[in-house]
Amino acid sequence: MDYKIGLLGRIVLLATSIFFLSLFITNGAGVFGISLFIIVVVAQVIFLVKYAESSFHKVRLFLNNIKQDNYTNVYPVKFDGTETDDLHIEFNAILAKLQEDQAEKEANYQYFRSVFQHLSIGLMTFDDLGKVQIINTAAKRLLNIEQLNHIGEIGAINKELNHAISNLRTGGSELIKIAHPDGILQLSVYAIELVMRGNKFKLVSLQNIQSELEEKEMEAWQGLIKVLTHEIMNSMSPISSLASTIKSDIESKLDHDQEASTSELEDYQMALNTIEKRSEGLINFVSDFRNLAHIPAPKFQTIQLSLLFDQLTTLLQHTLEAHQIQVIKRVEPTELILFADPTLIEQVLINLIQNAIQAMEESVTRVLRLEAFIDENGKIILEISDTGKGIEEEALAKIFIPFFTTKKKGSGIGLSLSKQIIRRHKGNIQVKSALGKGSTFKLIFNG
Numbered sequence: 001m002d003y004k005i006g007l008l009g010r011i012v013l014l015a016t017s018i019f020f021l022s023l024f025i026t027n028g029a030g031v032f033g034i035s036l037f038i039i040v041v042v043a044q045v046i047f048l049v050k051y052a053e054s055s056f057h058k059v060r061l062f063l064n065n066i067k068q069d070n071y072t073n074v075y076p077v078k079f080d081g082t083e084t085d086d087l088h089i090e091f092n093a094i095l096a097k098l099q100e101d102q103a104e105k106e107a108n109y110q111y112f113r114s115v116f117q118h119l120s121i122g123l124m125t126f127d128d129l130g131k132v133q134i135i136n137t138a139a140k141r142l143l144n145i146e147q148l149n150h151i152g153e154i155g156a157i158n159k160e161l162n163h164a165i166s167n168l169r170t171g172g173s174e175l176i177k178i179a180h181p182d183g184i185l186q187l188s189v190y191a192i193e194l195v196m197r198g199n200k201f202k203l204v205s206l207q208n209i210q211s212e213l214e215e216k217e218m219e220a221w222q223g224l225i226k227v228l229t230h231e232i233m234n235s236m237s238p239i240s241s242l243a244s245t246i247k248s249d250i251e252s253k254l255d256h257d258q259e260a261s262t263s264e265l266e267d268y269q270m271a272l273n274t275i276e277k278r279s280e281g282l283i284n285f286v287s288d289f290r291n292l293a294h295i296p297a298p299k300f301q302t303i304q305l306s307l308l309f310d311q312l313t314t315l316l317q318h319t320l321e322a323h324q325i326q327v328i329k330r331v332e333p334t335e336l337i338l339f340a341d342p343t344l345i346e347q348v349l350i351n352l353i354q355n356a357i358q359a360m361e362e363s364v365t366r367v368l369r370l371e372a373f374i375d376e377n378g379k380i381i382l383e384i385s386d387t388g389k390g391i392e393e394e395a396l397a398k399i400f401i402p403f404f405t406t407k408k409k410g411s412g413i414g415l416s417l418s419k420q421i422i423r424r425h426k427g428n429i430q431v432k433s434a435l436g437k438g439s440t441f442k443l444i445f446n447g
Contacts, residue, residue, distance in 0.1 A: 014044045062091050066098065122206030126151045130166075133201065142187065142206050144180055164189050165204050171377050172446075175209075246272075298341035298424050305338055305372040305382070306331040312349055312370070316357075323357055325366040332373045338380055338445060340425050348418040352384045352441050355415075359388025359439060382443040391433040399431065 017040050025034055065073055073095065077088050113134075116123060122139030126132045130151040140146065143157055155162040157178065164174045168191035176187045188207045193200065309329045313320065320327060338345070353368065360366045369385040391399065399415050422429045422443055433439035 010044065010047065014041065017041045017044055062095075065095070069102065123203065124148070124151075124206075125201050125203050127199065127201045139206055142180070142185065142208060143178075161187065161189065165191065165202075168204070169193060296344070298344055298421075300339055301342055303338045303340055303342050303345065305336050306334055308342070308346065308349075309370045309372070312346065312353065316350070316353060319354075319357060320368070323360065323366065325357060325360060325368050328367060328369045330369070330371045330373075336372055336374070336380070338372075338382075340445065344421045344424070348421050348443070349382070349384065351415070351418055356384060356386035356388060356439070359386050359390075362389060363387055380445040382445075383440055384443075385438060385440040387438045390435040390437055391431070391439055392435060396431065396433060 061073075074092055077092070116134065117136045119136060120138055122136065122142045124132060124135040124139050132148050132151060135148050140148070143154065145153075145157070148154070151165060152162065154165060158176065161176045161178055164176055168174065168189065170191065170193045173188060173190045176189055178185050178187060185208050188205075188209050190205045190207075192203045194203060195201075306329075309331065313327050313329070349370075353370075356368055360368075365387050367387045369383065371381075371383040371385070373381055375381050419429050422445075425445060427443060427445040430442045430444065431439060432442070
């Protein structure tokens with residue numbers, strides 16, 4: 001109200017001065033009087049403009065303080081109920097709120113920065129130009145550096161690591177070995193691309209999984225040794241026992257110059273047949289093991305997946321018809337192409353399809369689905385689904401272990417071999433299954 005009264009008073013005073021100036025000019029007053037009133041009018045106009053701008057000046061100063069993140073200014077309050085007083089109170093309340101928000105934002109920033117720095121996983125972020133924004137202590141320790149200004153500097157540490165960090169896209173990961181004063185480290189490198197306020201940057205995590213790999217490797221060796229000793233002992237024990245029995249019997253008869261009867265010869269023959277079968281079984285086992293250990297390097301070619309599915313169903317048509325299995329094929333887009341080794345991929349798919357056929361032997365509904373598509377991450381997915389009996393939860397964790405099998409007949413290397421082949425293609429194989437609800441094997445390839 002005080003501002004309005006002041007402004008109105010100045011306007012009235014200016015109007016009065018202009019009226020008397022006009023009156024003086026009309027009545028032909030002296031030059032001195034007219035000049036004096038002109039000066040008074042001009043001065044009043046200037047003071048009126050300054051008075052009108054005074055509030056706007058305060059607003060501009062207030063907005064400028066906000067623009068510069070300066071929230072420390074305090075506007076004087078007289079508590080006299082004037083509009084200026086009310087304006088200052090509002091200004092101070094807004095500045096206090098902004099100051100509180102700034103303090104909270106700074107506290108959150110320091111908190112997350114502290115968490116970022118103290119994580120055991122190495123983390124770093126860099127922009128499109130490769131300028132490193134943040135790198136935490138764990139990353140510096142893994143890379144054995146004091147500071148990192150540009151991501152390209154990693155090339156001097158390890159070129160393979162530098163290539164992986166620069167080229168990985170969101171969700172991509174690689175395993176990289178690097179030399180370190182503590183020994184060889186096996187780093188799992190994972191990347192995420194982000195956009196913040198229109199600026200692109202990449203977050204990369206580095207995790208040393210050397211100890212985990214060594215532990216898993218030791219577990220794998222122990223499991224393999226158990227399998228080998230179990231299979232070899234199963235074959236060698238009856239062979240050794242039968243050979244020892246035959247040897248003792250023959251030596252006894254030779255010592256007493258006795259001839260073997262027909263029934264004894266038949267027993268010898270049966271024992272030798274058993275020895276022969278167990279020897280063949282051991283030879284086959286060693287042959288399977290050799291096949292598992294010598295997977296050829298993939299010879300990459302373009303594979304039209306719709307044509308590959310057609311070839312597989314034609315190849316297995318007799319078996320599928322004999323088991324009354326309905327086949328449903330879906331390829332989207334229809335011209336979808338996979339860059340892989342045709343022979344090895346066909347071997348994997350045949351193995352999975354044959355497993356599916358065996359799983360549906362006792363099923364009422366027998367449907368085999370062969371599907372190929374591109375997922376939301378741009379990866380090519382091949383899925384082989386069946387309506388079979390499913391796999392027990394306990395067995396799911398072991399089906400890719402060499403020589404593990406749930407079948408009465410089988411070597412137990414098919415799925416392990418398939419997984420190794422897919423890994424050679426830089427892909428992965430997953431399985432979902434539930435008892436009575438069938439199984440789905442998912443082959444994942446980078447697009």
